[in-house]
Structure formats: C-alpha cells, structure tokens
Amino acid sequence: MNAPTRTSPYDQLMAFQRTTEALAAVAGRTGWDQETVMPPGAAPQRAEEMGALEEVLHARRTDPRIGAWLEAAEAPDLAAEANLRELRRSFERNRRVPAALASEIARVTSLAQGQWARARANEDADAFRPVLSEVVRLRREEAAALSEGDPYDALVQDYEPGGNGALMAAMFAEMRPRLVELRRRALAAEPAPRLAGHFPKDAQLALSREIAERFGYDFGRGRLDLAVHPFSSGSGLDVRITTRVDEADPFSCLYSTIHEVGHAAYEQGVDPAHLLTPIGRGVSMGVHESQSRSYENQMGRSEAFCGWLFGRMRETFGDIGVGSERDFYRAVNAVRAGYIRTEADEVNYNLHVMLRFDLERALIRGELEVADLEAAWNERFAADFGVAVDRPSNGFMQDVHWSVGLMGYFPTYSLGNLYAGCLFSALRGDLPGLDASLAAGDPSPATKWLRDRLQRFGALRMPGDTIREATGAEPSAEPLLRYLEAKFGDLYP
Template sequence: MSAYNELMAFSRETNALAAVAGRLGWDQETVMPRGAAAQRSDEMSAMEGILHARRCDPRVGDWLADAGVGSDPVEAANLRLLKRDFDRASKVPAALSQRLARVTSLAQGEWAAARAADDFAAFAPRLAEVVDLKRQEAAALVPGGVAYDALLADYEPGVTAADLDQMFGALRPRLVALRDQAFGIEQPPAITGEFSEQAQMVLGSELARVFGYDLNRGRIDKAVHPFSSGSGVDVRITTRTDPADPFNCFYSTIHEVGHACYEQAVDLDYLLTPIGRGTSMGVHESQSRTYENQLGRSRAFCGWLYGRMKDEFGPLSIRNEDEFYRTVNRVGPGFIRTEADEVQYNLHVLMRYDLEKAMISGALDVRDLEDAWNTRFRADFGRAVPKASLGVLQDVHWSVGLFGYFPTYSLGNVYAGCLFKALKDDIPALDAHLSAGDPSPATAWLAERVQRHGALRDGRETIEHATGAAPSEGPLLDYLEAKFGEMAASD
C-alpha cells in the first residue's frame, strides 16, 4: 500500500470510532438514564483517550511526510485536514484531552439540573473548571498566541477574532436600526391555543421530509436543546415541543434538518474520510439558517404551512396567510436566542461572543458571569433577565466546552445571505415552488453547490465557490432590510 492508502485506512478506523463516540453523546442528550451520568463520563473519557492516541500516532506523521501534498484535489484536501488534526492532537497532552471529555460530560448533566432549578451558582464551579481546561488547551495549541483564536479554529478554521470583530462591527449598527424600526410599528399577536405535542411531532416529521431529510438514514427525537448529530448514513436530529407554541417545534426541526441534510448529502465516496463531513460550523449553520429562515419563513412557504396547520389542528387564532406570515416573522422582546426573530438573533450571538472571549482571556471571572450577562442583556435589549434559565443558563454550549462556537451562528447567517442571493438569481420560480410546499429546487441547489463537496474546501472558499463572490455581510443585511422593511411599509 502507498503511504496515502495506509494513512486513509487508518483514518477511516479513527473516524468510525469518533462516530461511535458521537452516538454516545446523542444518547446522553436523548434517552440515557439520568443516573448513568458518572459512568458515561468515564466512557467518554476512555473513548477520547483512544481517539487522541490515534490522532497523534507517530505513524500518522510518517505517512503524511511520505504522502506529500496529494495528486488530485480530493487527496490534497484529505492530507491537509489530516495534517491539521495531527498537528493539533500532537500539541494537546492526552491527559488534558481525556480530562476535558470527562468534565464536559459531567457538566452537561449538571447544567441541565441547574437550568431546571434556575441556579447558576450551583453550576458555576463546574463551568469554571471547564473554562480553565479550555484555557489550558488553548495555551498548548498556541503558546503565547491568542487563546480564543486557537479555540475558534476548531469550528471555523482560517477565521480569527479580529476578522469577526470587523464583520460583527459592521452588522451591529444596521441590525439595531432595523430593530428600532420594527419596534416602531404594531406587531401581530402571537399564536394562541393548545397544540397537541404528538400532532406537532407528526407535522414536524412531515416538514423534515419536505425539506429532504432521509428518515431511512436518520431519526427525530426530543431533547432539551435541539441538535443534529452524525454523518454519512447515520444522521440524527432532535427537536422540542411546547403545547402553547408549535412554531418552536416546527422551526427547530427545519433548522436541524438543514444541518442533517448537509451531512446526508456529502458524497458517499467520502464516507469516514476527513472530507466526509461539513467543512466548518459557519457553513453548517448557513444551511440550517437558509432552510429555517430564507425558505421556511418566506411568505410563499408560510402560505403552505398555514394550510397544513389548519388541517392538523383545526381553526387557528390567525385569520389568514398574510397574518400568519407576519406572526411567524414577528419582531418582539424575548430572552431566548433560539426563539429570537431574524432581526435580533445576531444581537444575541454577538453578546455571547463578547462574553466568552472575556472568559477565555481572563478578563471575566466565571463567578461574575451571571451579573455580566444580565448587565449586557439590559444594555443590548433593554430588559431585565428574570431568571437564569432565561439568561446565562439557557444554552448548553459552554457546559460542553464549545468556546469559539457561538460566533459561527452569525457567520453562518452571513454565509446564508450570500447563498440565498445566488440561489434566487438561479431559481427565478422559487416562490411558486415554495407556495406548493416544495423547497426541493432550493435544497437541490444547496446540495449541489455546497453539501455534496463536504470539507473539500475550507469555509470561506466553499461559499465563494458556490456563489462566485467572496462572503460579506452585505447580502444578509440587504435581505433583512428588504423583508422587514416591506412588512413595516405595509403596516
């Protein structure tokens, strides 16, 4: 066997083991008995020890040296990613890697309990431990460098905090102005009534299929925090239900389906190889946000969904399709990021981005995080946070060590704006399809331009290849101003 073939055979086994570890995580958030948390943390630590040893196995370095740069784009991309992972794993001590896996597994359950009790103080010591371990990891990766950039690279390689600061600085003023404009007009009332949670799951499953989710290679379960897990031929999603708010279920489902369809659409020739997955979290989020917002919250698709909801639940408190569209897109005060309207969503993310940078740099002590959160939220959103579950404890990310992840949500929105602009140009009859409940022309375009290529290219290059232009925040802001400006003008 050539060095490249030996390396790829070894890598496939490593990726197969990583997939098993991923399913342990899925199980933990869905069906694992609560009393199994301590044992699961040991299992996750053991799996991480095996994976870490394989990722920095000296043979990988030898194979990489012998394989060179690759003879075609697929080989070159696989070698680039394997070298990146090998270099990273070689810098992080195995004991630290295992400790992180164990502590974050424990922290996940402790976060859920603290959230249910609205008790940040009970969770703060464990979160402080997670933050300390992530600082140690960053120091190992970039001794003397920018710690946050080292963590960000796990989710959006090639992007730095300085890049994000510039982009987010350009986003904020226009978003705030658009929010102020929206708050100046009367917003439609929220939907009211009781909506069977079983019926929500039935219609949610239909929406998943409508947007292209292959349930022969996936499943839908319920969790506290909706997520997508897996790749290739085993891609699973979760959603949640609220008897008073069916939109929470439907749009969480569509969002996670965007992630899942990305993984399901990757060329099966790439299965269990380094490029056989989404290229970055920003690009991943661009798929889920396009599915959820530009397609799922469009006027055309809302007309179809209005009819299906009447079929499923009977008469609604919303009188007609136009009112339904405005209700789905209503701009109003709220505490929860995942339930935020398109105008304010990025403002939630930008707040978290600033707070987590401060924690990693040491400028913000974890003990002061809740006060810092509440102060910043009042400044950004003009409201006092009444309890921790609506504030600092609402997201799972920090408990499981995902520092550097939050900004990819807004980066994904930026990428989605770029993709949707190109998509509309290529599919002039898109609204006609969406009004019939058929987003397949758009999802097929995304599958061909983005999804099937997996991690063949890095994030920014993927968007540029798909759209023909370098990514920028302009298309997203133009889309938001056009959509919400039109609703304001018609008020």
Template sequence: MSGPTPYAELTAHLRGIAALDQVSGLLMWDQETQMPIKGAAQRAEQNAAVASARHALAGAPALADWIAELASADLDPAAAVNVAEAARIHRRATRLPVTLAADLARVTAEAFSVWQMARAAGTYADFAPILGRIVALKRAEAACLAESGQSAYDALLADFEPGMTSEELALIFGRLRPGLTSLRERIAESGWSMPRFVGGFGKAGQVALARRLGDVFGYDWDAGRLDLATHPSSSGSNGDVRITTRVNEGDPRECVYSTVHELGHALYEQGLDPEQAMLPAGMAASMGVHESQSRLFENQLGRSRAFCEWLVLALGAQFGATGVDMPESLYAAVNAVETGFIRTEADEVHYNLHVMLRFDLERALVAGDLEVGDLEMAWNDRFLADFGLEVPAPRLGVLQDVHWSAGLFGYFPTYSLGNIYSAELHVALGRAVPDLDELLAIGELRPAIDWLRENIHRKGRLLAPRALIAEACGHEPTEAALLEYLERKYGALYRL
C-alpha cells in the first residue's frame, strides 16, 4: 500500500505551521482584549514556546526533502505557490536561530503591556528600554535573513510586502508628497470650515452601531467577533476572524471608521479560498493588498457622499441629533481636513504624511542611524517640520502606535501602498458596479463585496501583490489614481 504523496505530506506540514501562527494570533488578541495585566510574564513564555515550536516545523529537514521531491513535478497554480512558499518559509527558518525567534516572541509579548502603561502614563522613558531590546533583536533578525545585497530593512519588509524595496518606496513617497502638501496648503488657504459633531455618544450606543456596520458590510458573525481594545486590529482567518475597535464618547467617527477599516481586513480573511485554508495559496497576497481592502472600505466607500445617506440615518437612530443631521453635513464632517497628531484618525490628505514619518524613522532605527534613546526627539522634530505642530505628549506622538512594541518593522509603508491600491480598485469597482453609489446610499454592499471576492479575496497568493492589483484594474497600479481621487474629492468639498 502506498503512503501519502510528498505534496500531501508537505501541505499537512504547512497547515501545522499555519496552526501555530494562528495560535500566536489568538494569544495576541487575548492580550489586547481579555488578559489581566499581571499575565504578561506568563504570556511572554507562552509566546516563546509557540515560536520555538513553529521554528522547529518551519526548519524541519523533512520539509526540504518534500520541496526537493516536488521541484520537477507538474503542479497546478495553487500547488506551485504552496511549494514555492514552503521553500521560502524553510529558507528563512534555517537562517534564523531558534533562540532568536523565541526571544523575539517573548520580548514583544512583554512589550505590549509596557507600551500600554507607558502610553497611559505619558512617559516614553518607561518604554524605551524594552523597545531597545526589540530593535536589537530585529537588527539581528535582519542580518540573518538578508539576501546578498539586500538591506536590513528590506529583509524585514519582505515579510509584509514581497517584491517591494525601501528604495522603491522612497521614490513612491517622493512622488506622493508634493501633491499631498500642495493640496493641504490649498485647503488651509480656502477658509472653509466643516461642521462638527455635537453631543455625547455613549459607549454602548457606539458598540451597537459598530455591530450594525458589521451587518451592512457583510461580516460573518458566526466566523468572527467584535471587542474593544487600545489599538483597533483584525486577526485570524477563514472561520475565526476577530476585530477590535475603540470608542471616543465625544466623537463617533473614531469608532465608526476604525470599525469599517477593520471590517475591510476581516472580509478579506473571511473571503479567502476555503479549499486552500491554512495553506500559503489561500492566504492574503501581502499587507499592502490587505490594507487596500481596509482603506477602500474606510475611505472610498465609508466616507463617500453616497454612504453618508445611509450612515446619517443610522447615527440618528442610535443617538438622535448629532449636529450633522443631513447627508451633506455628515459628508463634510467625516471628511474634514485637520492637522492632527494621530495617524488612525487622520484625514485622507494627511494620512500618508504620517506613514512617511514612520517609514523614515523605523528605517533609520533598523539601519543603526537612529538609536532608541533619540527616537522621541527625532519624532517630535520631524512632526514639527512636517505638520507644523509641537507634540504635547508621547501618547500623541511616539507612543501612539502598537506596531513597534510588536516588532512590526516594515509594516507601516504598507498602509500607503494600500491607499494606492484602493484608489485603483475603486475605479475598477465603479466600472464593474455602475450603480455603486445608489447601492451605498441604502447600505447595500453585497455587489461590491462579491466583486472583491472574485477579483482579490479568492485569489489569495496566486499572484504577486502588484500583479493581483494589475489584473483586477487592467493596468499596473501607480499613485496617480490616488492623487486624482484626492484632488477631485477635496477640491469639491473645499471649493478649490
């Protein structure tokens, strides 16, 4: 009797690796939403144990044997992706010492609670020592993983956006910045002010509205849940996709658009090909593509004039008078351009400028051109230069994001790539669904989601990130569509 084929053994092994990745995600979700503060030390050891077990599977000699046996096999596209990704996973694992992988998992689990407390206390010095440990470990990781001629930062970036380089990102940002700063200046000079929300917006009401948004955007509640956290996030895949949001009782925009943003991530994960569940071919193409889904939901759809027809009624039903009780006034309020400190609350004109700041600082940290002890001053100086404001407290500056405490160096630029991709996808979606605005106005998102399912979600990693977007849009993505969209939208809003 013949045994399992090499491909069957390889895919079973890959699913084991994916299962441990999912366990890590659940541990992080629990730490952000449920875990008592005194559990941090135990959680650090749990994370280290999972990371060690994952490293053993990823670096197993048997995986290399199956890959070699399948090198000349006639494979379908999904199987070919799974074998190629298995080779990448194995190569990176064998270059990375297990002790380093475990140390990174341990220290980032410790760092989350330290970051939370430092953020609440408003003291960067409380967070700097553990951030210094993370940066040292990430530099060591990059040194192990870098290919010949590849920079340390690019070695880390490859985990989030395969095929992208920091050099290309710098060129993209260099082309984006003039258009963004010009638009910002013209808006500031226009003299137009936008209406504001008035009144109180209780936590229970905002959570109820967030759940209603989940219904409208097609979130499968049998495969997910919604919780509150310090920093909104989405985690999991397929049948278990969890989102978090946060509440500001003086302004419902934060909860509404954090929720819609995370729903974009969640719908992507719930829409992946179930036949390839827990295999690389059935995973998201990249974080840039992932962010394209969240930014499309949040901005082009969720902040559209059409969707405000539905949203103004939902807000009124939940809270009564809000100060922006007509679709036109709500549309203006949710698209107000204001120079602020917080990236996740930034308008579309300022958002990418926030990302550029983080990209430059974290690239300098990884390269050793900036040390952790100087990071707060470097952040504040750069923010003053870019935004014209002095940062009054670390929670509004260097401590606002969770990413560096989690060791996610190389993640930030994918937000801007997501904005670029989402602008291209919005144009293509408008061609495919000609009555999109009419549907948004009544809270009907199914045709849009069906198009995304077919053109993005179900395709997983069958194509490289930019090739996937190019196939959906009919051309290579560039920043031109994003700049055109922003000029058109904000030119009309501010009578430019």
C-alpha cells in the first residue's frame, strides 16, 4: 500500500485560497443582485448578509496559516510566483485592518448604496450626507490602519497596485493643458448634430445584445440587465453586465453596453487555468478600464464602426434625425459641456475624473468634510466646465462610487484611458486592415489581439508590466493625446 502523498506548502495554500476566491465570488454576486433585482425592502437584511460574508472572508484572508505557507512555499512556475505575489500583498494588507472594521465597512456601504439611489432619485442631498459621512469616516479609519504616509495612497492600492496620488496628479498635470485646449477649439466650432426621435427600450436592448456579441461577449457565461449605474460583475465562468435605457438617447444604452463588455471580455478572456486563483482576474482597475475604453472609444466610436452602426440604427429605429454616416459619426463624438461623467465625450471625460480625484483625495486626507463637499464640487465644476450645477444628481451625487466606499478608484479611469491609448497605438500597427473589419461591424481582429496580448494573462504581471508586455513600450500619455488631437482635430477643424 502506497503512503499518502504530502502536498507542498504552495499546494496547501492554493487549496485554501480556492475556497476564499469562491466565497468572494458569492459576495460579488450578492452585490450584483442588490443593484439589479433585489427588492428594496430587503436592504437592511442584505447589509447584515454582506457584513457577515466580509467577516468570514476577512478571517480567511488573515488566517495565520497563510503566513506560514507563504514563508515555506516555493513557486514552480511564473503563474505560481504571481499567485504568491498577490497573496503576500493581500495578506499584509488585510491583517492590518481589524475584522470589525472590515465587516462594518461592508455593512454600511451595502446600506449606503440603496440610500444613495433613493436620495439621488429624490434630489435629496440632505438625506445622503449622513450616510456618506459615515462611509468617509470608515474609509479614513481603514486608510489610517493601512498607511505609512499619505492615507489616500493606501486606498489607491486597492485598485491600482503600485500607484499613488502623486503619480496620478503628475499624469493629470501632463494631460490637462492639451485637453483644455482641445475642448476650447471644439466648443468654438460648429456644434455636432443630435439624434432625434423615439428609441423604444426593447429595441435598444435587442441592439445592445447584438453589439455585445459582436464585441465578443459570451452570453453563455453572462447576462445583460438594467441598473441605475452600469457596471460589470464577476470573473471566470460567470461575468455579468448591466446598462441603462433612456428612450430619448440610445447612445447611453449602446455605449454603456460596449463599455461594460470591455470589462467583461477581460474577465471572460483570462486563461481558464487561472480560475479561482489570485491571478484569475484583471490585474488592476486601470488595466481593466483600458479594455472598456478601447472597446467603447477607439473601436465603438471610430468612424469605421459608426458607419456600420448608422445603418443598423436606421434599420432598427427608422428616421434617427441625422441623414449621413459623417453626421452620425459627429453625433456619436459630439463635444459638449455636460454634467455627467459616464456620458462625457472623450475630450471632457478626463476633466470630470480630475475633479473627482482632487475632491476624494482631500476627503480622505481630512482637508475637506462631507458637509462642504457639494459646495466644493459646484464651485470646481463651474470653474472647469463653465456651467453651474443645477441639481445634486448632476453634481456630487451622480456617481455610485463614494456611497459604496470606492475612494481611490476614480483616477484609474484616466489611467485606463492612458493605457488604452498605448494599446491601440500598438494594435493599429499590427492590424492595418482593422478599419475594413470595423466598417463591417466586426471588431474581432482587435478584440482577439487584446485577448491574446493582455486579457488571457489576468494578473500574471503587475499593471505597468502588463501594458509594457502587450505593447513593447513604456506607458505614456502621449499616444492617447495624439489620438485625441487627430480625431477631434478632424471632427472640429
């Protein structure tokens, strides 16, 4: 009779972690349910459930055996090295956060999401401030437990490992002058045409599903639902997306769908060998955003793809108020001074992010209090965009992020745009026939390039190394700025 085989410390660690990853996936799916189909009256119970799940997850993530396994483990290959890297980072971070605090953050942010949605719908800033103050208090406490310097930097690490506030501020300082000049020229030019007509909900959703499939979304491992704020959720074999519908503005639905498909494609594209491991997901929110912005903007808003979409829109909706492919392309890429970040054009988008970055950084550092946040937002918005905020849902209450505690998340949107510029510059060099494919409604050459060069590796490499490996160059804002200046210089000569 053979003696039982002893598993290595690495194998023991990964077996333990697989259960943790599975429980985290359940928690994520519970969050998806809360934002899509959960009955409103269930919110208090759901908050307790989320808190309980986080308590279990925190206990597993700080289990002393992890430290012993990490110390003894040897990595047999590159994937194992990356798994150990991610586990060390997670273990060090989580054991510095008290379990009671982790559970309380999960409970409060679960409640806060529903309170934000109700207050936003009622334009009731006074109803939102108390819960936001509690979220900020808890995140400050968490940042203090994690930080050895700037508390905001500790929270950035949750979303962009290796990033910090100073790096983000430098990136914005480089980008802002050229974006402001590009916006000035666009707003001084002849305005772009607008769509006109009625765009029924069911027809928008049907076209959204078709477009999602064209961009490679696998509905066998996902689904499309409606949410107040569109998002993607999940990894591996269950990756779900949401969108929203405005029957006067189909672009909100269609381009929200393409954006979330970019996120979902990253998760669906990770090598199945990494399923339920620390590297079996996107490496950072910046790299994640590079996928969604590439899909939405460089592909979905390209002149070539807009030519195809123009035809499908007229087949679906009839008269849409614009009569040529060029006018449709201009309508899709209209530069306007609007309130809403998620509906902003490519020129204005990063300026919206810069506003949020500065405000949330000040909140976490204690330089700004929630009581003064709305006034600070409105003052900054008027200075940056030349428009007075007319109501809270168009101002500091428009995004879900702060209510659910995602401080440190916003700058990764612009970092994702920067990465997208780098990726698409390299992709264009490798795919000279891409425009012809896009004009036929077929983005697959580009989506396959991204899957092969980046998505399938998950979190195998750190964020900057992921972009370097995919493009063969150092990440830089220059490719993005050149792309924007060429595109909008043509649209607004």
